Amino acid sequence: MTRVGIGWLLALTALAGPASALRAQAPPATLPRYDVGINLDTTNRRVQVRQVVTWTNTSKIPAKELVFNAHAHFHIADKDVGFLAKTVELLRMSPKEALSFDGPALEVHNVWYRQGPKPGPATGSTPKAQDVPIDHFYRPDNATALVVPLPRPVAPGETTTVELNFHLKLPAKKGRWGQWNGITMLAQWLPVLAVHDETGWQPTPFIPWHQPFFNEAGVYTVRVKLPSDQKLAASGSVRRETKLEDGWKLIEFEPICVRDFALAASARFKEWVGEADGVRIRCLAPPEHAFYAQALVEAAQQAIPVYNQWFGRYPYKQFTIVEGCFGWAGNECGAMVFIDDRLFNMPHIAKKYPTYLLQHELCHQWWYNVVGTNGYAETWMDEGMATHFSHRLVDRLVGRNNQLLDFPKGLKWLPNIHRDDFRSYTMVGVWARGEAHPPVQEMPKYGHLVNLTSAAYDRGGRVVGMIEQRLGERAFLDFTRGIVAKYRFRILRVADYQRELEAYTKTSWEEFFRHWVHGTGQCDWAVERVEINEHKASVFRMKPGRRRDEPVRVTVLLKQQGDFNEPTTLGFRLKEGTEYQVRVPIHPDIPILQLDDVHAVVTSVSDVMSGKQRARVKVEISLPAEPAQICVDPDRVLLDARPTNNYWHREFRWRLTPFYTQMDEVDVTNAHDRWNLNAGPWVYFASYRDPWYTKSLMGGLRAGLFRTQELQTAAFLAYRSNDRNIVAGADLLWDHTLLPNAQVGLAVEKSIATVSNTDIPCSRAVLYSRYVLMYGSSLYLPPFEYIEAFGLTQTRCLPNPRVPTPGADPFRERSALGLHYHKNLMTPYWDAEGGYAFDVAYQYGLPIFGNNRDFQLLYGQFAYVKSLGAVRDAFGAGPVATWLGDSRLAFRLGGAAGLPNDGQFFPLGGGDTFRGFDLNERQGSLIWLASVEWRVPLLTNLPWDFVDHIAGVRNIYAAPFYDVGNAYVNGKQLGNIAHAAGMGLRVDVTWLGMIERTTLRFDVAKTVNSDYPWQFWFGVQHPF
Structure with a gap:
């Protein structure tokens, strides 16, 4: 029988390992040197650069060439447009804001080989007489790997120097290198030497949806010339600022050892400052974002002393935070981080999320910048560490699983987001869909951003926590400090980390790394x-x-x-x-x-x-x-x-709320590790159409049971607005049943009363089984592509036709089996700039449950949206051309047919179909419909926010439209072909800054060849 104390056995073993085995070392003297002269023309969005690079060959093999990671030479291939559009949609941006199709930003003019013994500072643009021009090219298999063949090989231990002259043309887009809302951004933009070892050069391709960076640290000496009205944020500390003629200035920075040298500039920047443990903290942002600028400075003040204890001292005298327009919530750079402008604009009650994010990005100063990693193939090595340690910090500051929204007293019933649920629900979904990946593998193997973040961040952070649990807190932090000291401004590979663990604990970690780091398994x-x-x-x-x-x-x-x-x-x-x-x-x-x-x-x-x-x-x-x-x-x-x-x-999370909505039944607002019970007065907004019956606005009482990525079910008593029925009902969605992508659902609505005697009681029920082909990222829409089978029974739910049709059968009782295929590639889903959507469904009606006739129904719709950006490209960047280029044309062609042909199955009119009629007009066994909308911008990039930024309006579009169609019964048309014209208003709304986006729709229409009255419609999302 073994006797030990309550501490971990492995921790005791680890404590026996001497921390002195991992001694702090100074940055290697052989690191590359970058002497950089920059001319930053913010007015013309052009950056001219002269960069002198000195490299020492530390490997055992000669080098015949230099290879740079020139990531700014990336351009979007045609085959990747749709994928990247869906990626920025996931980040709640529209493609027009973030995707540039103007070709590579970087253009290298020439490269010179310096024959002198030492390089001089990059103070001019004219090569010295003894310099020799040399060739350069990009690898055929990697368009961002810039190759510079050398006149003679560089032997081990030797040093060589080259000079690159190049410029960047900055797109008017959000991104690492671009300009948006008056902020110029340059991150991971300079050509930097790839890693070189005994296997040769190891350039990494640029993966635009994450951070594939893998390069040695370098010593940067930088001078920036820019307009004097620009406030500059940079990786380095300013040595000298000189006023120049013609409204320009020159800023010289002290030499600094970092992985990259980043810049951001804006005439609207103001500065907030603080200090922590001898480190000066700066935050640059526009004045309207003062609240979060100060909050982020304070968050850095909290984090730096703790990180200094855990990892060793922050290596610089200054840390800079700057507002950028990245799309990513945050991005680490050398001695600086970018925080997305939308986080600066989040509700003040959501302060805990932007401050956590800042502390995560700050952690990367040790895990990415000081300790270099292979971001392309070993993302876990920095993201797993930053995720674990930043959550560890917040646990220490505010406790575990804290709420991210601090609602005021009286509003605490609103759905909240708990931190542990926020970091877990994506991983739970990936597990459930059978898409789990290991934390360590090459980035393209993840396929997309969701898989990568769930593996490298969510799973990866927990793997680091499991390492700490095995060692114990004291030994783990001692080991971590030693790692940071030993690999300071070097590169730590996963194999190195495992080797150091084994040396420290004197035991094998092979099984642990096989199971948890290189595998996808779980315990239970x-x-x-x-x-x-x-x-x-x-x-x-x-x-x-x-x-x-x-x-x-x-x-x-x-x-x-x-x-x-x-x-x-x-x-x-x-x-x-x-x-x-x-x-x-x-x-x-x-x-x-x-x-x-x-x-x-x-x-x-x-x-x-x-x-x-x-x-x-x-x-x-x-x-x-x-x-x-x-x-x-x-x-x-x-x-x-x-x-x-x-x-x-068994543990439950109970919530009684006075305002129950769809947001009470999404993964992010529910506990992932227990059952959730929610109840209260309920409002449901219809945001999409099902093939069995039309959803509508409902309000009443609801009680629901929710389990993340498993079950969503509820019972309700509600008023249904479209037919003025009071219904008792229940619904259920059982996710990932039998197969990872399979769903089973049930919906029942029993009419128990109507508002007046003229209203038709309507009861209905459906059971469906769905196979998802493509999941979506929306919190309120169904998956983007799926096929489903269903069985339904219902009474007739349409109002009686305004004009009775002799010989027509209303089919007051219907039971049927059906199939439905749905595909929606409208992008972005809330306000499409392009793409298409297609639906087709078939029903076979059974002569049961009161219906004595069988029937067959077939219906479908195809919709297409096309941006008119080609107009802007053809006519230049004038205001009219820009306005036209930002508009979109939307088309829709749809129809339905049923047998027997005397059945009144389909209404022509409705808010999502022919908007000149309501449901009372023209009900038949055959309908067809065509529509065109021109969605033109009225106001764009709006800063309008309401109720502490909980809701905001970003764009308002007008939508003149034309609908045409007709209905038939018994083979005869129910009137002349109907033509309707109308005007719509589309309001692009953001929720909680960047959590979700929707389009609110207001339409008014008139059938021009009929005396039918004007129709007014409201909805969520476009009608097609």
Whole structure:
């Protein structure tokens, strides 16, 4: 029987490893040198650069060429346009704001080989007489790998110098290099030398949807000439600023050792400053963003002293925060971070998210900048570290799983976002869809941003937490400080990290890295049974009598149902609250573990099930009081497949709300590790059409049960607006059933009353099974592409036709089986600039449940949106051409047909179809419809925000439209072809700054060849 204290066994082993084995080292003297002269013309969006590069060959092989990562030479290939448009949509931007099709920004004019022994500073643009012009080209397989062949090889230990002269033409776009809203941005923009070792040069391709950066640190000496009205943020500290003639100035920076040298400039920047642990903190942003500028300075002041303790001192005397227009929430650079302008514009009640984000990006000053990593193939090595340590910091500052929204008193019933749920729900979704990836692999293998962030950030951060749990806090931080010291301004590879762990702990980590770093497996610890005082624990059991001071003997049986037997902790909560006062370490590999300090014995055995080792653990412990709750892995450290079974008593999150909406039933506002129960007065806004019946605005009472990426179900009593019915109903969506991409759903609505005797009672129910081909990122729309089968039964829900049709059958009772295919590639989904959508459905009606005739229905619709940007390209950048170029044409062709042809199955009119009629007009067995809209900008890039930036208006479009169509029954048309003209207003609305976007639609229409009255419509999203 082994006896240890409550500390981790591996932590004790780790503490034996001497931290002195990893000694701090100065930056290598052989790092590349970059002497850079920059002319930044913000008016013409042009940057002229002369860059002198000195490189020392530290490898054991000669180098015949220099290879640069010239990422600014990237251009969007035609095949990638749709993918990148969907990526920026995911970031809640429109493609026109972020995607440039003007070709590469970077153009290298010439390269010179310097024959002198040492380079001079980049003070001029004329090469010296002894310099030799040399060729340059880009690799055929990597358009951003700039190759400079040398006149003679550089032997190991030798140094060579070249001079590059180039310019960047900056697009008027958001991005790493561009200009938007008066802010000029230059990040990861300079050509920098790729990594060179015994295998040769290792340039990385540019992946625009993340950060594929892999290069040595360098010593930068930089001079920037720019207009005197521009306030400049930069990686370096200013040495001297000189006023020049003609309204320009020259800023010279002190030499600095960083991975990249970034710049941002704006005439509207103001500066906020602070200090922490001897580091000057600057934040540059427009004056209207003063609240968050000050908040981010304060967040850096909180973080720097703590990070200094954990990693070693911040290596510079200044840290700069600057507002940028990146699309990414934040982006790390050398000694500087960009924070997206939309975060500066978030509600003040959401302060905890931008401040957390700043602390994450600040952490990258150690994990990316000081300790270099291979961002292309080993993203986990910096993102996993930054994710773990920034969450660790916030845990320390405000506690675990804090709420990100600080609603004022009286509004705390609103749906909130908890930090642990925010960092987990994407990973839970990826697991459920069967798309899990390991934290370490080449970036393109992830396929898209969601898979990468869930693997490298979410899973990766937890893997680092599991390493800390194995070592213990003291040993882990000691080890981490040693790593940062040893690899200071060098490059740390994953294999190096594993090797250092093994040297420090004197034990193998091969299995851990295989399971968790290079694999996708999970564990699944479950509380199987609890016995108290030899009686089975139950909420209904009779408690045996005992003296107040007598210990309570508790036995807990645990089992591992997942892939791996990862060590963990068993927590006992002795009173109400969230803290677990007693904790017992669980080590499945140790057969018997006696813990005298907590009066516990842990017995472990392992069984082989399905070819995997599955541990079963018995914990026997004496407690001072009967536990209120018992939980395995109470701090959510592990990658646990089903955290709901970690508890003895099942945990719920209860919410009573006076205003229940769709936002109460999305992953991000619900707990990912337990069941969620929500109830209250309810409003439902229809944002899309189902093939079985038309959804409508409803309001009433609702009570729902929600489990992240698993189940969403509710019962309700509501008023349905389109037919003025009061209905009792229920709905259910069971996600990832049987297959990862499969869903099963149910919806039932029973009419129990109508507002007046003229209203038609309508009851309906549908059961459907769906296979998702392409998921979407919207919080309120269905997946972008899917196919589904359904069965439905309903009474007739259409109002009676205004003009009765003799011989027509209304089919008042309908039951049918059907198939439906849906594809929506409108991009962005809330206000499409381009793309198409296609729907087709078929129903076969059964003569059952009151219907004595069978029937068949077929209906479909194709819609297409095209931006008129070609007009702007053809006629230049004048105001009229720009206005026309920002407009879009939208087309729609749709129809439906049914048999028998005397059935009144389809209405021609409606807010999403022919807008000149309502549902009472022209109901038939055959309809056709065509529409065209011209969506023209009235006001764009608006800064209008309301209610503390919770909602904001960004764009307003007018939409003159034309609808044409007709309906038929018994083979005869129900009137002349109807023509309607109308005008719409489209309002692009943002929610919580950047969380979601919707388009609110207001339409007014008149059928021009009929005396039918004007029609007014309101909806969420475009009609097509």
